[in-house]
Amino acid sequence: MKEYGRKMLELTGISKSYRRGKLRVPVLQEITLNVREGEFVTLIGPSGSGKSTLFRLIGGVERPDEGQIAVDGKVVTGKRGLISYMPQQAALFPWLSVADNISSALATSGTSKKEAKEQALEWLHRIYLGGVAKEYPHVLSGGMQQRVSFLRALLMRRDVMCLDEPFAALDALTRADMQRWLLELWESDRRSVLFVTHSIEEALMLSDRIYVLSPAPATILQEITVPFERPRRADVWMEPAFAELKREVLNLLEKGDISRV
């Protein structure tokens, strides 16, 4: 197994609760996790387990009640503009062309305008979307929009990429296709990724490590290291170890469910 470098993202004892009327509803409890340099880490948990809240905390859109967040060794709790982000819906700007959608995001992260334009075009060609670079996003299919959205996140000059259930809205076939595509692209340019999903296969397919979350208020049930080598084969799901890990995660998720009913 490859040894990973320094911790690019480190969450320590993060807790967060929301006020609903007079009640305080805890959403996250004592979450501690990290993503090392060049590592693909997945958070898996049932729907409504506060994964998106965790992302909002990392993005600095909200502040945790307790705990701290560090990016590349520096404590940056509540600070914005340090991560790149790919949401569940592609979130492309309808009035910008595909290429401009990418280059304007790069400009936000400090790339010069000219360089951003060149990079956007070059990479669109590389992922075979050069032909639609000048089109508006609404002419693209859902899968193509997600590719553009991923590329936009990949190219931003940021230490950590946060992907929030990026394939949840796609149909099964497109989804499998997208997973392979993302894997290939990511393995050629290893960035530190924090990925959220509620699909166990997706998590095992893509990641180096998995954190299993309990239902709200979320705690980390277990940390699992995925043993499959890189570059990962597309048929890795046929291995016995894959099925075994899948069962383990499934058990964890079910147990987490029962212990709270």
Next chain:
Amino acid sequence: MGNKALRSFLIPIATLIGFIAVWQISCIVFEMDPWILPDPRTIALRMAEDSALLWKHFLSTLKLALMGVGLGLAVGIIVAIVLHSVSFLRTALSPLLVLSQNVPIIALGPLLMIWFDFGLMPKLILLIIVCFFPIALSMLIGLGQAEPQLREYLGMIGATRWERMKRLEFPASLPYLFSGLKITATYAVSSAVVAEWLGASKGIGYYLVLKFKGYDTSAVFGAIVCIVTLSLLLYGAAALLERLVIRWRPRTSDDWAGESS
């Protein structure tokens, strides 16, 4: 498509011709006195007779209305952006904003002339007060309508307030802005005519007063024809501008339905 476009053009024209024909025939059948209701032919002849004079007044009113729309547009956009950005001002100023529309221009006009004399100034102020409101109001709504997903995305990547305005809220408000502009374009001509009516030495409004006082009914109708033409012209220009600026929306086949959305 071509057939449909042709039909959507021909049907209103046919209706208009039918209307004028019924008018003409009724005037002959019921032997109307021309100073009560002149027939279309008499009006046309009267307009031809006065054409040089009418054209001069026509241009003068067009100029005034265009200046009003232009300044109203600028003031409207600034008001909308300021009120959107500073919620305190929005709360504080909204009664004043509505008030500015409650005072009838027929009362405001003479007051402005007492304060600013009879030149261009009072007319422009009057027109700005009429013109800015539909633009400011619809744009203010538009600025708040930006898609939450895009808002969230910009928050997560750490876009500044200014970037959010520039990249998201302003472009998202443009369709609303143009709805307002089209209303303004229609109001501007009537208001310009009223302003001229109250005190001017040129323009369709001035011509109208002159002819009305002389019981020259067919010339009054001639003035009405000019006012309607001007209004249509301004509305058409606003609609054309909208098409040129907002190109990202998939074009709907039915124009009118598309504009109302």
